[in-house]
Amino acid sequence: MGRGRHAGYDDQRELILAQAAALFAKTGYAGTSMNQVAEASGLSKATLYHYYRDKYALLVSITEGHVLRLQGIVGEAVAEERTPQGQMRVLIRRLVEEYADSQNEHRVLTEDVKFLDDADRKRVLDIEREVVAGFARVVIALRPDLEEAALGKPLTMLLFGMINWLFTWMKPDGALGYDDIAPVVSDLFLAGLKAVKAPHLQATP
Amino acid sequence: MGRGRHAGYDDQRELILAQAAALFAKTGYAGTSMNQVAEASGLSKATLYHYYRDKYALLVSITEGHVLRLQGIVGEAVAEERTPQGQMRVLIRRLVEEYADSQNEHRVLTEDVKFLDDADRKRVLDIEREVVAGFARVVIALRPDLEEAALGKPLTMLLFGMINWLFTWMKPDGALGYDDIAPVVSDLFLAGLKAVKAPHLQATP
DNA sequence: CCTACCGATCGGTAGG
DNA sequence: CCTACCGATCGGTAGG
Numbered sequence: 210m211g212r213g214r215h216a217g218y219d220d221q222r223e224l225i226l227a228q229a230a231a232l233f234a235k236t237g238y239a240g241t242s243m244n245q246v247a248e249a250s251g252l253s254k255a256t257l258y259h260y261y262r263d264k265y266a267l268l269v270s271i272t273e274g275h276v277l278r279l280q281g282i283v284g285e286a287v288a289e290e291r292t293p294q295g296q297m298r299v300l301i302r303r304l305v306e307e308y309a310d311s312q313n314e315h316r317v318l319t320e321d322v323k324f325l326d327d328a329d330r331k332r333v334l335d336i337e338r339e340v341v342a343g344f345a346r347v348v349i350a351l352r353p354d355l356e357e358a359a360l361g362k363p364l365t366m367l368l369f370g371m372i373n374w375l376f377t378w379m380k381p382d383g384a385l386g387y388d389d390i391a392p393v394v395s396d397l398f399l400a401g402l403k404a405v406k407a408p409h410l411q412a413t414p
Numbered sequence: 415m416g417r418g419r420h421a422g423y424d425d426q427r428e429l430i431l432a433q434a435a436a437l438f439a440k441t442g443y444a445g446t447s448m449n450q451v452a453e454a455s456g457l458s459k460a461t462l463y464h465y466y467r468d469k470y471a472l473l474v475s476i477t478e479g480h481v482l483r484l485q486g487i488v489g490e491a492v493a494e495e496r497t498p499q500g501q502m503r504v505l506i507r508r509l510v511e512e513y514a515d516s517q518n519e520h521r522v523l524t525e526d527v528k529f530l531d532d533a534d535r536k537r538v539l540d541i542e543r544e545v546v547a548g549f550a551r552v553v554i555a556l557r558p559d560l561e562e563a564a565l566g567k568p569l570t571m572l573l574f575g576m577i578n579w580l581f582t583w584m585k586p587d588g589a590l591g592y593d594d595i596a597p598v599v600s601d602l603f604l605a606g607l608k609a610v611k612a613p614h615l616q617a618t619p
Numbered sequence: 620c621c622t623a624c625c626g627a628t629c630g631g632t633a634g635g
Numbered sequence: 636c637c638t639a640c641c642g643a644t645c646g647g648t649a650g651g
Binding site for chain 2: 628629630631632633
């Protein structure tokens, strides 16, 4: 709890943020009004503005909070496994778990990052790039030969595509759960990665 | 060209639609004004309304047009190859090519479909589901055993994830082109698909 | 923490 | 009476 502020101030901020994330995920940042955020939070609009300076502050908080959580996951997962295969499986499982818990925030990050101004977008995307780099290091450890063809990052992005896309088609109450799909993604990616052929390099004169 | 309408009427409609798709892709449907669409099209707003009834008609036209093109691709690709492997490679290549040509429309389809009303969204998503079903049939032909575990559609959606995500990280002028990445996706997916293990089925009493 | 408002801009339409 | 457009402005609502 913050100094000089009433007990529950931070809790209220978190509740507002979760409601805003749900609304932004559903109707987009531009398509959501502060009246809607206030109503969903059980507050008047004036009170809402007591907790957040403006609508934009909600967007920054949602997106930045989410990428920082992702960054934490990468550090932990890499530390607790020794082989690249093991690291990749843990990375995939943790990332899927995080998305399962933060679907709204994830959707806001992927779809509304365009509404951040240049400085904030750069800061958020730089953290996201570090997350990707963490995965890419393991990809390159698994197939060092592909890095010569600059395929380390593209292959990592194909993996992120599979995972980032999950929330568009998986239903939270479906027969297939997030803990079922993570090993399927791992199997597919690890076996597929072994088979990828490096395209012949263009000689640069 | 339509009956009773001046030559160029349909061309003007197409130009407006392309400009609207570019703006919606950049700032979202809700974040784009009809003034912006009019300006980008070189028309007054009143003239813009001569070509499209309202802003919503633009969204319907963009999304529906795009899924209908995707649907056409699936039919052609499956017809011109005999083996499932060959069909899958052609499907992937054609889908990537289509996305390369219609990046704006693709982005609008994936991010702004939420602004369609129930009836229009159902119609668009039903066509999209047919596209997915076309891919899924080839996936199941490659691994019929996985259909028992209901993994045909999930694996197809992992493939769509890789492809649908391309436009978020590939740069049109980058060293890696869309024609370079399609075979990489095919290699990864086809080899990965062979290795996926079916999870043991839960016995339903 | 609320009611009452503001400057501006929204999607859409008037007359000619 | 049609189409193809224009400058100006409508009623409502957004963020603040």
